[in-house]
Amino acid sequence: MxxxxxxxxxxxxxxxxxxxxxxxxxxxxxxxxxxxxxxxxxxxxxxxxxxxxxxxxxxxxxxxxxxxxxxxxxxxxxxxxxxxxxxxxxxxxxxxxxxxxxxxxxxxxxxxxxxxxxxxxxxxxxxxxxxxxxxxxxxxxxxxxxxxxxxxxxxVTPAPVTAKEELFFRGAADAGWDLIEDLNVTEPGYRPQPNAIRQPDEKLHVDAGYDGDFTYPDVEGDTLALGxxxxxxxxxxxxxxxxxxxxxxxxxxxxxxxxxxxxxxxxxxxxxxxxxxxxxxxxxxxxxxxxxxxxxxxxxxxxxxxxxxxxxxxxxxxxxxxxxxxxxxxxxxxTIHFGDNVMGLWDPDDLDETIGSDTIDQHEGQDIAARFDYPGVGMLQTVGTAPGIGAILGFGASASGFAFQNDTAGEPWDTIGRLAGTELKRLLSDYRRMLQILVVSDDRPHQRNGVTVAPGAADEHGPIPIVNYEPSEGDRQRRDELARIAADILREAGASHVHRSDSPPTALxxxxxxxxxxxxxxxxxxxxxxxxxxxxxxxxxxxxxxxxxxxxxxxxxxxxxxxxxxxxx
Missing domain, CATH: 3.50.50.60 (FAD/NAD(P)-binding domain)
Structure with missing residues (x-):
């Protein structure tokens, strides 16, 4: 009452x-x-x-x-x-x-x-x-x-490691970055994601051979089922x-x-x-x-x-x-952490040599379980998604138009922009051998960006919010730097094809x-x-x-x- x-x-x-x-x-x-x-x-x-x-x-x-x-x-x-x-x-x-x-x-x-x-x-x-x-x-x-x-x-604990995190950590280490062990981050490097998700039950360890139905009380904590x-x-x-x-x-x-x-x-x-x-x-x-x-x-x-x-x-x-x-x-x-998506595709033989499996299966484990921190610039995160969300984030929208229109000479990615047709089918058909990295930039507050209302646009609760966001040149430069670091990490981990979305601003x-x-x-x-x-x-x-x-x-x-x-x- x-x-x-x-x-x-x-x-x-x-x-x-x-x-x-x-x-x-x-x-x-x-x-x-x-x-x-x-x-x-x-x-x-x-x-x-x-x-x-x-x-x-x-x-x-x-x-x-x-x-x-x-x-x-x-x-x-x-x-x-x-x-x-x-x-x-x-x-x-x-x-x-x-x-x-x-x-x-x-x-x-x-x-x-x-x-x-x-x-x-x-x-x-x-x-x-x-x-x-x-x-x-x-x-x-x-x-x-x-x-x-x-x-x-x-x-909050460090996220458990599955194949996608292992691959990201290998790439970051081979690119010359250090492992971070402090919660208060002052230097660039990589680490497991501090997640507000309880640790998985020990019986789910890869060597434990669990064959149950993943329900409580047989299993407590995270089931490593993406979602x-x-x-x-x-x-x-x-x-x-x-x-x-x-x-x-x-x-x-x-x-x-x-x-x-x-x-x-x-x-x-x-x-x-x-x-x-x-x-x-x-x-x-x-x-x-x-x-x-x-x-x-x-x-x-x-x-x-x-x-x-x-x-x-x-x-x-x-x-x-x-x-x-x-x-x-x-x-x-x-501020919206003006972001982007950079995706890597592996050949099966290269994967097997690196992680002992011919698939990454980014849909397994916690959604985001590994990160790269760069104070003053922003961060990168591995993104485990189901195919639908992954396709939307990675290929479905771009500020650069369609990929076939864009020249990538001199860039660390093979394609940039919105994919369509044969190339889209090729990459999506190999979804299980892809790793997606989310770019999250340290965009700064600008007074021109924000929320206004206008009497002419209203719902039952009054004038609706009209949101404006235009990144500054510095915001764009920080995002570009992070995208290049992401591409480098994917290359060092053995990716044969790297795609950058150049995503439009999304208020994540x-x-x-x-x-x-x-x-x-x-x-x-x-x-x-x-x-x-x-x-x-x-x-x-x-x-x-x-x-x-x-x-x-x-x-x-x-x-x-x-x-x-x-x-x-």
Whole structure:
């Protein structure tokens, strides 16, 4: 049952909102979390996409691993469609956002947010991106205790090695790079990915000869069945909290509910922040207004503190659509880790000589289990995908047009651009002997990039977000440098053909639109509105150097929860 008033309202139950809610609830505060999307794996909503179900959930007893197994099928297209940003009732269509060119915004709605389809990657920011780029009002050292806390909550460990990681490590070592063993990365090199995915059961070791059905309790932890991008309920049969991928719905929602102080209401899209303004004073947030996405009814709830955690697109959209003070940096400074894809193809004899097998089978193991870090430039990651996603990322879109139009003389790749016809068929038919590397650059915040709204383009929740992104020349140079390093690693590992996508901008990691030091202060409280805090990736003052942002976003969200208690309670 949702009350009329709480100590704190958190807008959004994605990757970061549950972390702040847990911190506030641990301090004894009453917390309401409003989430626009559905709540999968909760017995209050046994058919979340077909009917409204209950109103809210306040008990961990509502969480069901069996129900999550039923709802998360891991069928690729079905799950991507289910988790795309939109209402629980998919017959109503997705929530539209405008993004330039051929790019896309990859985000989810629902409790767990985009961590429902993230690949578990949980590295820390590069220290230099916080201490040396001049964007942050805090130091890297301020985040370390929160990193440690989040990593313990999420069971972060080095990813297990399968054939694709072994091949990448061999290529990186032969290219002259060093193995990194420190969590706080200051020099370039390669290492296993720190993943928020529990280690696989020892009985799954290659020499153990396991011949079971990979279900709980026979198998605990990761089953090495690819599918983290599509929910990942593995191991099947496990209780809700024992699922191997530690998305925020699994890692932070249960302990938040166990405090007895947290209520989560899904299907509640917040459309306004309610403020009062004493004469001559700064506005103060006193609650929010939200719309039930099933019934369309509009409700208001009061609170002593409002925390915006709707993500780096919806948080500035909410600010811009609400009657809140103008700030030239609200929605501005967007970073998306301007990326690319570089793919290698091997001859079977060369593979057998290198790794003792004539296939790589990048669909086996954890989706992203190896990485190359280059502070100041960005990172590379091996990408294990099913053929459909791999084809889309690697061959389906390009800023360079079709590959047959492009001259690659003097370049380290054999082809660049969008593949079609015979060449596409040739490479895809050899999918099991391919390795895909994702390029993730350290793009920097520019005020021209970001989120705006326009009254002429609106949905039922108000003007929609219009996203603009144009990389700078420096951003392009860093991406090109990483692409060349990726091609070199693939060549050193023995690839006979290297293809570069030259991918259009895609908002895979989205941050920096409500930046610390510009829109919010060092505690993430808004400069222009008292008792209004931001606790999501939008407050990251830059793209944390190119490292996957989930760990930093959650560490900062935990810190923000503590700061809220210190300042106002």
């Amino acid at each position: 949702v009350e009329d008033s709480y100590d704190a309202v958190v807008v959004g139950a994605g990757g970061d909102g549950p972390v702040t809610a847990w911190k506030l609830a641990e301090a004894g505060l009453s917390v309401l979390v409003l989430e626009a999307g559905p709540f999968y794996g909760n017995e209050q909503w046994p058919r979340p996409n077909e009917e409204p179900g209950g109103e809210a959930s306040s008990s961990p007893e509502d969480l069901s691993g069996d129900l999550l197994d039923e709802q998360f099928t891991t069928r690729e297209f079905e799950m991507i469609t289910k988790l795309v940003f939109g209402p629980a009732d998919h017959e109503r269509g997705f929530w539209f956002r405008k993004f330039p060119g051929d790019g896309a915004i990859l985000q989810c709605a629902g409790v767990g947010g985009t961590t429902l389809h993230y690949t578990g990657c949980h590295p820390r920011a590069y220290p230099a991106s916080i201490d040396e780029q001049g964007h942050w009002p805090i130091e890297y050292a301020d985040l370390i205790p929160y990193y440690q806390e989040v990593e313990e909550m999420c069971d 983290n991008i599509a929910g990942n309920p593995h191991p099947r049969g496990a209780p809700y909290e024992e699922k191997s991928k530690r998305a925020s719905n699994v890692s932070f929602v249960p302990p938040a509910l166990r405090t007895g102080n947290v209520t989560i209401r899904p299907n509640a899209f917040v459309t306004d922040v309610i403020t009062v303004t004493p004469r001559g004073d700064t506005p103060t947030a006193i609650g929010v207004e939200f719309r039930d996405t099933w019934s369309g009814s509009v409700e208001q709830v009061d609170s002593d503190v409002v925390v915006l955690a709707a993500g780096a697109i919806e948080t500035p959209r909410l600010w811009l659509n609400a009657d809140l003070p103008a700030n030239e940096w609200v929605g501005r400074g967007l 990691h989205v941050h920096s639109t409500m930046r610390m030091g510009k829109v919010v202060d060092e505690a993430c409280e808004a400069y222009d509105v008292n008792r209004l805090f931001v606790a999501d990736h939008s407050v990251l003052a830059n793209g944390v150097g190119g490292a996957n942002p989930t760990n930093t976003g959650q560490a900062l969200a935990a810190r923000t929860g503590e700061k809220i208690v210190e300042r106002h309670f």
